Amino acid sequence: MSWLRRSPAFFVRCAEIVPSPCCTAKLFVIGSRKRRVIGAAGDKRTLVIRRLRCQECRRIHHELPDFLVPYKHYESGCVEQAASKNATLSVAADESTLFRWRSWLKERTTYWLGCVASLATRFQLEPVRHSSVATQTAHQRIGLVVGDAPGWLARIVRPVANANLWLHTRFAFLSAFP
Numbered sequence: 001m002s003w004l005r006r007s008p009a010f011f012v013r014c015a016e017i018v019p020s021p022c023c024t025a026k027l028f029v030i031g032s033r034k035r036r037v038i039g040a041a042g043d044k045r046t047l048v049i050r051r052l053r054c055q056e057c058r059r060i061h062h063e064l065p066d067f068l069v070p071y072k073h074y075e076s077g078c079v080e081q082a083a084s085k086n087a088t089l090s091v092a093a094d095e096s097t098l099f100r101w102r103s104w105l106k107e108r109t110t111y112w113l114g115c116v117a118s119l120a121t122r123f124q125l126e127p128v129r130h131s132s133v134a135t136q137t138a139h140q141r142i143g144l145v146v147g148d149a150p151g152w153l154a155r156i157v158r159p160v161a162n163a164n165l166w167l168h169t170r171f172a173f174l175s176a177f178p
């Protein structure tokens, strides 16, 4: 069993007990902001996300619900489905979006796995096992670390984002979405 699956301290949702990603200081709630999310059926919802401030450096963070990926408009389950081999695809997204998600996952997987491996070392947790099989899909590689049951994308994304290791493009950095 991987340490990530029993590591609730990384959940931003439990803001009261989670240290800030920047300084590992206390976070306190200073307000909220709206965030739009698109579900598998193409349904759009608006969420209210809490804004949190780091007590140390005053930097603002946003809560990350466990079905969201930072800067992605679709629920993480949709992105997951597009990447899962043999999955019956029931996501109302066009081919170019699905293609973008797959390339994005492929490109980020090695980085994310490196992040969780270094977090495991930092917190003196059980080391993350890596597979030497290079031909595996992003889903299979990530699944080895956080389990391949639904929710695997959210499970790898959360500790990376919470450790302030999330990489974003210039465009995403300037977008209005947390």
Ligand SMILES: [Zn+2]
Residues within 6 Å of the ligand: 020, 022, 023, 024, 025, 054, 055, 056, 057, 058, 059
């Ligand atoms: Zn800080």
